[in-house]
Amino acid sequence: MATTPPARDAGQRKRDALARLTTDEDAWVSSASTDGTPWLVPLSFVWHDERLVMATKKNNPTARNLRANGACWVALGPTRDVVLIESTAETVASDALPDDTGKAFAEKLGWDPRGREAWVFLVFRPRRILAWREVNEIAGRELMRDGVWRV
Template sequence: MVSNPPARDAGQRKRDALRRLETDEDAWVSSASGEGPPCLVPLSFVWHDEQLVMATKGTNPTARNLRAQAACWVALGRTRDVVLIESTAEVIASDALPDDAGEAFVKKLGWDPRGRGAWVFLAFRPRRVLVWREENELADRELMRDGKWRV
């Protein structure tokens, strides 16, 4: 029988979540418009200025859904090491992203969708963050509420 690792305190889970936001490259984005089926896609991201910044084509279901309904979920990690982020998203034209965010995106991900008319940026502002690894961390998994860190 495999034993679970000991539960991390909230401060350690926050540090671990922030490290993932800085170093991970991909996340799952779940969106829905209310008009069609929900959409779940992986997108690359950069964590910049307390938000996740991603890019996709403006005609893709994720961009269309987020234009209609800004509320969404973003997930990082594996099943047994989860960072689940309830967010409000903004769709930004490819030539309207602030320069510092665009440079951070290019530096981390190695490509530049700025100025490409078919592309848009998605900026996700976290409202709630849940972090857990095993059952022993479920009770205290909410680390952010209403956009404010609780720890």
């Protein structure tokens, strides 16, 4: 039988969440259409200037959903070390992303959709971040609220 690791304090959880945001490459993005149909897809990302930046084809359901209603959730990590991010997302034309952000995206992920008309960037502004490993961390899982780090 596996032993539950001791609960991390809030500072350690924040450091671990930031490490995951910096080093992970893929996340699950949930959105909903205007009629409420849910949509869940994996997308690659870069964490830059306290924003998640992803790219997708501009006519994909995720891009359409987020253009209509920017509210969404993003999930990182496995189920026993999860980071959940409630966000507001905006779509940015492929030629309108700031140069430093585009460069960070291309360097981390090894491809560059800037200037490709069929693509858009999705820029996620975190409003709430939750992180936990096991049940012993549920009570203190909220690291960010209303876009402000609590730790």
